[in-house]
Amino acid sequence: MDKLDPERRSQNMARVHGKNTEPEMRVRRIAHRIGLRFRLHRADLPGRPDLVFPRYRLAVFVHGCFWHRHTDCSRASMPATRREFWKAKFEANVARDRTQQAALLALGWTVLVLWECELKDESSIEKRLRAAIDRLCPSN
Numbered sequence: 503m504d505k506l507d508p509e510r511r512s513q514n515m516a517r518v519h520g521k522n523t524e525p526e527m528r529v530r531r532i533a534h535r536i537g538l539r540f541r542l543h544r545a546d547l548p549g550r551p552d553l554v555f556p557r558y559r560l561a562v563f564v565h566g567c568f569w570h571r572h573t574d575c576s577r578a579s580m581p582a583t584r585r586e587f588w589k590a591k592f593e594a595n596v597a598r599d600r601t602q603q604a605a606l607l608a609l610g611w612t613v614l615v616l617w618e619c620e621l622k623d624e625s626s627i628e629k630r631l632r633a634a635i636d637r638l639c640p641s642n
C-alpha cells in the first residue's frame with residue numbers, strides 16, 4: 503500500500519518538523535483500535551496530513567496547540583519576548599493551515615483537526631474519529 507520503503511519513509515518523516523510526536527502516536531493507536539486502514543504523512547496531499555483514511559477521503563491533522571494557535575487554549579500562550587517575531591510566525595502557521603485545509607477540501611477530502619490538549623481523553627477522540635467516518639461513505 504505504502505509506496506516508500508521503511509527506510510526512506512522514516513527519513514522523510516524525520517525531515518518534517520514535529521512528526522511522530524506523542525500526540526500523533528496516540529491518534530495512531532486510536533486509529534488502530536478502530537481497525538480501518540490509514541496512511542501517514544501522505545506527501546502527495548496538501549499539508550501532508552498526519553493520518554489519512556483513504557477509503558473515506560478523511561484527512562486528520564494532529565495540531566500542537568502552541569504552534570498552530572488553538573483558540574482560547576492555555577497552551578497557545580504568547581512568548582514574553584520577541585513578540586513581533588512570534589506573532590508573524592504564528593500568523594504564518596495559521597494561514598498555512600487554512601490554505602492547506604482549503605486545498606484538501608477542494609480535492610474532495612474531509613478534514614478533521616485534533617488538538618494536542620484534547621488527546622488526554624482518548625475515548626472522546628475515538629468517538630470523534632468514528633463519527634467522522636460514519637458520516638462519510640467509502641469511496642469504492
Ligand SMILES: [Zn+2]
Nearest residue numbers: 567572575619
Ligand atoms: Zn489546545
